[in-house]
Amino acid sequence: VIATGIGGLVSLEREQEKLITSGPKSVSPLAVPLMMANAATAAVSMRNGLQGECYAVASACAAGSNGLGDAARMIRAGAADAVVAGGAEACITGVATAAFGAMEATSPSGISRPFDARRDGFVMGEGAGVLVLEEREAAEARGAEILGELRGYGATGDAHHLTAPQPEGEAAAKAITLALADAGISAIDVDYVNAHGTSTPLNDAAETKAIKAALGERAADVPVSSTKSSIGHLLGAAGAVEAIATVAALRRREAPPTVNWEEAEEGLDLDYVPGHSKPIENGEGPLVALSNSFGFGGHNAVLVLEA
Numbered sequence: 381v382i383a384t385g386i387g388g389l390v391s392l393e394r395e396q397e398k399l400i401t402s403g404p405k406s407v408s409p410l411a412v413p414l415m416m417a418n419a420a421t422a423a424v425s426m427r428n429g430l431q432g433e434c435y436a437v438a439s440a441c442a443a444g445s446n447g448l449g450d451a452a453r454m455i456r457a458g459a460a461d462a463v464v465a466g467g468a469e470a471c472i473t474g475v476a477t478a479a480f481g482a483m484e485a486t487s488p489s490g491i492s493r494p495f496d497a498r499r500d501g502f503v504m505g506e507g508a509g510v511l512v513l514e515e516r517e518a519a520e521a522r523g524a525e526i527l528g529e530l531r532g533y534g535a536t537g538d539a540h541h542l543t544a545p546q547p548e549g550e551a552a553a554k555a556i557t558l559a560l561a562d563a564g565i566s567a568i569d570v571d572y573v574n575a576h577g578t579s580t581p582l583n584d585a586a587e588t589k590a591i592k593a594a595l596g597e598r599a600a601d602v603p604v605s606s607t608k609s610s611i612g613h614l615l616g617a618a619g620a621v622e623a624i625a626t627v628a629a630l631r632r633r634e635a636p637p638t639v640n641w642e643e644a645e646e647g648l649d650l651d652y653v654p655g656h657s658k659p660i661e662n663g664e665g666p667l668v669a670l671s672n673s674f675g676f677g678g679h680n681a682v683l684v685l686e687a
Contacts, residue, residue, distance in 0.1 A: 381421065381433075381434075381435060381436070381437060381447045381448075381450055381451050381463060381464070381465040381466075382418075382420040382421040382424055382436055382437075382447065382464075382465070382466055382467060382468055382510070383436060383437040383438065383439075383443035383444045383446065383447035383466070383467035383468075383616050383617070383619070383620065384417050384420060384436060384437075384438060384443060384467060384468055384469055384615075384616040384617070385438065385439075385440050385441060385443055385469055385471075385615035385616030385617075385675070386417075386469065386471045386476070386615065386616065387415055387416060387417035387419070387438070388414045388415035388416065388417075388419055389415070389470075389471040389473050389475065389476055390470055390471065390473055391411060391414035391415045392411070392415040393473050393474065393475055395407050395408060395411040395415075417436045417438045418435060418436035420436070420468045420508075421434055421435060421436045422434070424464055424510070428464070430464065432459075432460050432463075433454060433459065433460065433463075437450065437467075437616075438616065439616075439675055439677065439679040439681070440615070440616065440675030440676040440677050440679055441576070441578075441613070441615050441616065441618055441619075441673060441674065441675035441676065441679075442535075442619060442673040442674055442675035442679035442680060442681040443467055443615075443616035443617075443619065443673075443675065443679075444466065444467030444509070444614075444616060444617055444618055444619025444620035444621065444622075444623070444673060445533075445619030445620070445622075445623065445671065445672075445673035445681035445682070445683050446535060446619070446673075446679065446681045447465050447466065447467060447619070447620065448465050448466070448511065448513065448530060448533070448619065448620060448623055448683060449533035449534075449535060449681060449683065450465070451463035451465035451513045452513060452530045452533055453533070455513060455514070455515050461514065461515050461518045462512060462513065462514035462515065462518065462519075463512075463513050463514075464510060464511075464512055465510070465511055465512075465513055465620070466508065466509050466510030466511055466617075466620040467508065467509060467510075467614070467616050467617035467618070467619060467620035467621070468507075468508035468509075468510075468616070468617050469506060469507065469508070469614050469615045469616045469617040469618075470506045470507075471504075471506070471615065472504050472505075472506055476504070477504070480504065483543065484501065485501055485502060485543070485580060486501045486502055486503065486504060487499075487500050487501035487502060487503050487579060488500055488501065490503060491503070491640055492579045492608055492609045492610075492612060492613075492639075492640060493579055493609065493639075493640035493641060493642075494575065494577035494578065494579045494584055494606035494608060494609050494638050494640075494641065494652070495575075495577060495579075495584045495588070495606070495638060495641055495645075495648050495650075495652045496579075496640060496641045496642060496643050496644075496645070497643040497644060497645035497648075498642075498643055499579045499580065499581060499584060500579075500581070501579060501580055502578040502579050502580055502608065502612070502613040503579070503608075503612045503613065504612055504613055504615075505608075505611050505612025505613055505614045506612075506614065506617075507611065507614045507617050507621055508617050508620075508621070509617060509620035509621035509622075509623070509624045510620065511620065511623065511624065513530060516529075527627055527631065527687060528627040528630065528631070528685055528686060528687035529685070529686045529687070530623075530683060530684070530685060531562075531563035531564075531565070531668070531684045531685065531686050532559040532560060532561070532562035532563025532564070532565070532683070532684030533558075533559055533562055533681070533682070533683055533684070534554070534555040534556060534557065534558025534559030534560070534561070534562060534681075534682045535555055535558070535679070535680060535681045535682070536551040536552070536554045536555040536558070536680045537551060537677075537678045537679060537680065538551045538552075538678025538679075538680065539551070539678060540678050541678065542676060542677060542678075543676050544582050545582055545583055545586040545587075545674060545678070546586060546678075547582070547585070547586055547589075548586065548589050548593075549586040549587060549588075549589040549590030549591075549593065550590075550593070551678065551680055552586065552587060552590035552672070552674055552680045552682075553589075553590040553591075553593035553594040554594075554680075555672075555680040555681065555682045556590060556591070556594035556595070556670060556672070556682050557594050558682070559670065559682040559683065559684045560594070560684060562684070563668075563684040565668065565684070567594065567595040567596055567598040567599075568598055569668050570595060570598060570602055570668055570669070570670055571602065571630075571660050571662045571667040571668050571669060572602060572603050572604075572605075572626070572629060572630065572635050572660050572667065572668075572669040572670075573591060573602055573603070573604040573605075573669065573670045573671075573672065574605065574606075574607065574622050574623075574625065574626040574629070574669060574670065574671040574672065575587055575591070575604050575605060575606045575672055576606070576608075576618075576672040576673055576674045577604075577605070577606025577607075577608055577609065577638065578606075578608060578613055579606070579608065579609070579613075583674065584648065585645075585647065585648065587672065587674065588647065588648050588649075588650060589647075590672075591604060591650065591672075592650075599650060600650065600651075601651075602650075602651065603635035603651050603653045603658060603660065604650045604651060604652055604653070605635055605636055605637060605638045605652060605653040606638050606652075607621075607622050607625045607636060609637070609638045609639040609640055609641070610636070610637075610639055618673060619671070619673035619681060619683070622671055622673070623671050623683055623685060626669050626671045626683075626685050627685055627687045629660070629669070630660070630666075630667040630668075630669055630685065630686070630687035631687045633659060633660050633667060634657045634658070634659055634660060635653050635657060635658050635659075635660050636653070636657050637653045637654065637655055637656050637657050637658075638652045638653050638654055638655075639655065641654040641655065642654065642655075666686050666687060667686065667687060668684065668685070668686050669684075669685050669686075670682055670683070670684060670685075671683040671685055
């Protein structure tokens with residue numbers, strides 16, 4: 381299960397240019413396979429001889445987390461012992477850059493500063509992240525090194541707007557609540573939140589409200605940071621890459637920073653871990669984190685991770 385938000389846009393634009401400049405016969409017969417959203421999933425399946433369920437998830441910026449959640453559900457249902465799951469995105473192209481700019485979604489300043497009062501949009505990134513999710517007993521039986529556990533998953537839809545989140549973050553908060561319930565834990569058990577944190581005015585305000593609504597009093601004591609401040613927004617790959625970053629943070633017992641955060645905004649008053657990483661304090665046992673992903677179309681996906 382390999383997620384993507386847009387698919388092979390680079391390939392599409394390249395072939396479109398050929399069509400315009402050299403005519404239909406210049407277009408590659410591989411154009412469709414290269415630009416289809418399920419190309420990465422198919423490639424992983426064929427390269428590794430994986431013949432189980434095989435599909436792509438394309439729920440915008442929530443896709444990576446939706447894909448991991450789907451994979452976990454497959455394993456729980458007994459449909460698979462293990463699932464290769466993740467996300468990939470490479471769409472820093474002329475059309476994508478212009479389109480996001482026309483929407484005023486990307487940062488004119490070119491600076492990602494999630495939760496900062498001066499935030500003015502996200503900065504695009506590219507990348508991929510893939511995990512092997514496996515039923516614990518099967519992993520232990522083959523002597524695998526277990527890096528962490530995906531304990532819970534929650535997903536909702538805003539039913540509000542194609543590109544703007546619900547201002548009060550109700551559905552996002554519900555996704556967090558569902559993920560906690562799926563994991564069998566409560567807000568007090570959360571040690572860290574890897575925020576969606578896009579650096580857009582609307583998302584960061586709504587997400588802060590969602591975290592407060594779902595975690596209650598615990599929200600004030602939990603470090604909340606955005607890795608997008610360091611690596612940009614990977615769109616459909618974001619959830620998968622950030623899940624990996626979250627597990628790494630828990631294993632290091634250190635919350636990564638929200639870089640470029642300097643100026644507070646009224647109402648955005650959580651611990652955003654500005655500037656430098658900080659220890660995650662909770663004894664010596666395993667730590668628990670939320671990893672939030674919210675996408676255009678009102679897609680909300682939240683993972684509960686433990687390491």
